[in-house]
Amino acid sequence: MGKFLLLAFRNVFRNRRRTVMTLMMVGGGVAGLLLVGGFFARMFWGLRESTINDGLGHLQIFTAEHFNREEKHVLDTGIDNWRQVAASISTGGHVRGVAPRIEFNGMLSNGVKSGVFMGSAVDPAAEQTLGFTARLASGRDLDSKPGGEIEALVGAGVARSMNVKPGDGLTILAVTSDGALNGIDVQVVGVVNTGFKEMDDRYLRITLPSAQRLLQSDRVTNLVVGLDNTDNTDLVAAQLAPRLQGLPQQLVLKKWIDLAAYYKQVRSLFSTIFVFLGIIVFFMVLMSSVNTLLMAMFERTREIGTMLAMGTPRSWIMALFVLEATLLGVLGAVAGVIGGNLLGVILNHAGIHLPPPPGTTSPMNFRVMHVPSLMVGSSILVIVSLALASILPAIRASRLQIAEALAHV
Amino acid sequence: MPELVSVEAVTRRFPLDHNFVSALDHVSLHVARGEFLAIAGPSGSGKSTLLNLIGCIDKPTTGRILIDGVDISKLNSTRLTAVRREKIGFVFQTFNLIPVFSAAENVEFPLLVQGIDAKERRSRVAAALESVGLSARANHRPDLLSGGERQRVAVARAIVHRPALVLADEPTANLDTLNATQLIDLMHDLNRTLGLTFIFSTHDQRLLEHTDRIVRLTDGQVVSDTLTSETLSNEGSFAQPAMQGGSHGQVSALSL
Numbered sequence: 001m002g003k004f005l006l007l008a009f010r011n012v013f014r015n016r017r018r019t020v021m022t023l024m025m026v027g028g029g030v031a032g033l034l035l036v037g038g039f040f041a042r043m044f045w046g047l048r049e050s051t052i053n054d055g056l057g058h059l060q061i062f063t064a065e066h067f068n069r070e071e072k073h074v075l076d077t078g079i080d081n082w083r084q085v086a087a088s089i090s091t092g093g094h095v096r097g098v099a100p101r102i103e104f105n106g107m108l109s110n111g112v113k114s115g116v117f118m119g120s121a122v123d124p125a126a127e128q129t130l131g132f133t134a135r136l137a138s139g140r141d142l143d144s145k146p147g148g149e150i151e152a153l154v155g156a157g158v159a160r161s162m163n164v165k166p167g168d169g170l171t172i173l174a175v176t177s178d179g180a181l182n183g184i185d186v187q188v189v190g191v192v193n194t195g196f197k198e199m200d201d202r203y204l205r206i207t208l209p210s211a212q213r214l215l216q217s218d219r220v221t222n223l224v225v226g227l228d229n230t231d232n233t234d235l236v237a238a239q240l241a242p243r244l245q246g247l248p249q250q251l252v253l254k255k256w257i258d259l260a261a262y263y264k265q266v267r268s269l270f271s272t273i274f275v276f277l278g279i280i281v282f283f284m285v286l287m288s289s290v291n292t293l294l295m296a297m298f299e300r301t302r303e304i305g306t307m308l309a310m311g312t313p314r315s316w317i318m319a320l321f322v323l324e325a326t327l328l329g330v331l332g333a334v335a336g337v338i339g340g341n342l343l344g345v346i347l348n349h350a351g352i353h354l355p356p357p358p359g360t361t362s363p364m365n366f367r368v369m370h371v372p373s374l375m376v377g378s379s380i381l382v383i384v385s386l387a388l389a390s391i392l393p394a395i396r397a398s399r400l401q402i403a404e405a406l407a408h409v
Numbered sequence: 410m411p412e413l414v415s416v417e418a419v420t421r422r423f424p425l426d427h428n429f430v431s432a433l434d435h436v437s438l439h440v441a442r443g444e445f446l447a448i449a450g451p452s453g454s455g456k457s458t459l460l461n462l463i464g465c466i467d468k469p470t471t472g473r474i475l476i477d478g479v480d481i482s483k484l485n486s487t488r489l490t491a492v493r494r495e496k497i498g499f500v501f502q503t504f505n506l507i508p509v510f511s512a513a514e515n516v517e518f519p520l521l522v523q524g525i526d527a528k529e530r531r532s533r534v535a536a537a538l539e540s541v542g543l544s545a546r547a548n549h550r551p552d553l554l555s556g557g558e559r560q561r562v563a564v565a566r567a568i569v570h571r572p573a574l575v576l577a578d579e580p581t582a583n584l585d586t587l588n589a590t591q592l593i594d595l596m597h598d599l600n601r602t603l604g605l606t607f608i609f610s611t612h613d614q615r616l617l618e619h620t621d622r623i624v625r626l627t628d629g630q631v632v633s634d635t636l637t638s639e640t641l642s643n644e645g646s647f648a649q650p651a652m653q654g655g656s657h658g659q660v661s662a663l664s665l
Binding site for chain 1: 461464466467486487490491492493494495497499501503505507508509510514517518519521522523566
């Protein structure tokens with residue numbers, strides 16, 4: 001077996017120029033997959049962390065009813081005893097904090113013009129504990145202990161539409177939990193740029209006590225749980241689930257991935273693109289290698305005939321060609337992994353900026369992640385591709401008529 | 410001497426356009442163990458075809474060939490491969506060494522195919538290279554060897570697995586006179602010392618002069634089967650043909 005492997009290895013380097021060309025093609029394919037895949041992985045990671053840190057959190061707790069039926073009135077399906085639940089959850093391992101939220105909507109007016117908003121009410125101190133900071137374009141964040149005025153953050157689109165800036169006043173109207181219409185005056189303390197235009201055109205944020213006063217309810221819509229590390233999400237979710245059992249209200253725990261629709265859409269889209277790219281690389285390597293390996297087989301016809309004449313089993317000849325191609329694939333994969341990672345390091349230090357992705361307003365840094373699973377996957381892809389490419393030449397070689405092969409010039 | 414090869418009324422036809430051309434036409438030949446036999450004839454006379462048939466790398470259209478009493482015409486591909494692997498050694502006109510292997514590795518290859526263990530392989534390779542006088546060149550690749558050395562490596566490769574029969578197709582065709590003479594002497598020595606049976610095709614007169622028995626082919630038919638006088642005097646019991654003049658005893662138009 002050792003000699004057989006040695007023969008295959010030496011045959012790989014028999015025609016060095018052709019081998020180098022094949023290695024460049026295979027290595028280029030692997031490097032390309034690593035760069036594109038690494039860029040996508042970095043993008044997914046960045047999107048995941050920004051999605052979580054922009055306020056989604058790692059886990060969220062809702063009442064089961066929240067998902068089972070539409071609310072008749074605001075906070076109809078909200079959490080009653082949320083303070084006790086939050087206190088219980090906060091003591092869990094890996095939990096950085098728990099932030100209560102109210103999601104509501106209504107109308108706002110500057111006295112001249114009215115518009116709709118999608119509001120959220122937060123506990124500023126709890127949000128800060130979790131590191132959820134609003135992306136302020138101007139002004140400041142909500143104060144955890146405000147003075148007399150009810151403070152509000154508005155989206156850049158709302159500010160533009162209502163012609164307000166920090167320090168200006170707005171009136172917000174919403175339907176209370178009893179179904180009555182209620183209104184409060186707020187002072188804009190900051191303008192937020194979420195990165196999504198549609199969001200900025202409807203964004204309003206006030207403090208939790210202000211919203212409870214507006215909506216005439218002590219309930220909250222959900223509790224947002226922040227963890228020390230996203231990788232602990234599944235672990236903590238499993239640990240916390242029992243604590244939500246046996247409460248007066250049936251509560252459910254949702255992981256961030258269950259709620260991050262945009263993240264999932266982006267991931268799905270780019271994953272599909274990557275798979276398509278992988279298929280292209282697979283067939284590119286396959287088709288060009290078939291030609292190269294057939295050429296190698298043709299050149300070695302007499303040698304194969306000699307080996308067959310000496311009693312070498314035909315299966316050995318076939319195995320030799322597959323082994324040679326596989327070795328070529330392994331070498332190409334190694335070259336590609338080294339080259340791709342080196343290129344990734346260079347590109348990461350080049351400070352390249354990309355235009356904002358569709359639906360966002362912030363430019364994106366071009367960064368490549370070094371993903372071991374991607375390296376293994378890309379390598380396997382090209383190795384399998386080359387092994388498959390060798391099957392036709394291997395079959396042809398093994399089926400050569402010995403007398404004809406020996407007479408081959 | 411017991412019979413090793415028996416070619417019985419063998420015909421080999423090849424398709425050519427819409428017809429068939431006969432490379433061999435009802436050829437019969439019997440070779441005893443330990444013979445040193447040349448198949449001579451002009452190009453296209455059927456020498457290589459006959460060697461291919463005896464070497465189990467081609468099958469006759471009609472007739473049968475027995476090696477060690479086994480009718481190889483009836484063997485399947487796997488059994489034929491086994492016969493070639495165990496009983497036959499090949500020497501080719503163009504040496505046909507594996508270029509990425511050293512001389513020793515080339516000689517080792519038939520043993521590798523037979524599944525012989527590494528220690529035994531090393532010892533047999535050393536002995537084979539020693540017998541062809543190339544021990545010092547064991548680690549050289551074919552491109553660093555002269556034509557004569559390459560052919561001697563090919564001979565070592567052909568005998569290393571101790572076959573019953575060595576087939577050599579025009580072994581001296583690509584060699585100069587000196588190397589050709591040395592190769593002939595080497596093959597003859599191996600024939601005498603190891604008792605190996607050699608059958609080779611040639612039209613090289615230098616080689617024929619050193620041969621015990623010459624079978625001449627013309628247009629796919631045996632036109633003569635000749636024993637040298639030396640052979641006849643040493644092995645008078647071999648073959649029955651009548652002798653005709655000169656230094657060679659000649660058997661004309663034998664139908665063996």
